[in-house]
Amino acid sequence: MALVASPVAGLSRRALPYIGTLLIFGLIFWIIPISDVAAAFTQAPVAEFFGVFLPFCVFYWIIDSLCLTWVVRRFNAPMRFRDIMPIRASMYLLAMINTSYRAGRRCLVCASQGRSSTA
Numbered sequence: 001m002a003l004v005a006s007p008v009a010g011l012s013r014r015a016l017p018y019i020g021t022l023l024i025f026g027l028i029f030w031i032i033p034i035s036d037v038a039a040a041f042t043q044a045p046v047a048e049f050f051g052v053f054l055p056f057c058v059f060y061w062i063i064d065s066l067c068l069t070w071v072v073r074r075f076n077a078p079m080r081f082r083d084i085m086p087i088r089a090s091m092y093l094l095a096m097i098n099t100s101y102r103a104g105r106r107c108l109v110c111a112s113q114g115r116s117s118t119a
Helices: 007-031 034-043 046-075 081-112
Strands: none
Touching (some): 007 081
């Protein structure tokens, strides 16, 4: 007897990475007030940054997802490219948060000890 996945299970499985991403952003903006973020954006060249950064990120994300799809198909199981893309996107987001968290924690510890955080 073969098990058949319900359409609701398939939809929830596809929506899970996006829901996780929204929860992470919710946590970020719960800790850091949006007004502080807006004030920081007024002092930064945001348009120039995103004009260079976003095309590079999209290009890298597509190439990385293609390579991972090939590796998974070759050594593990058949998977579609569009199934790999949200997985890689969520991993990039988690990597950014983890890196920023570690850098912030290092600065906090060094500041509490009265030394430079860049040493």
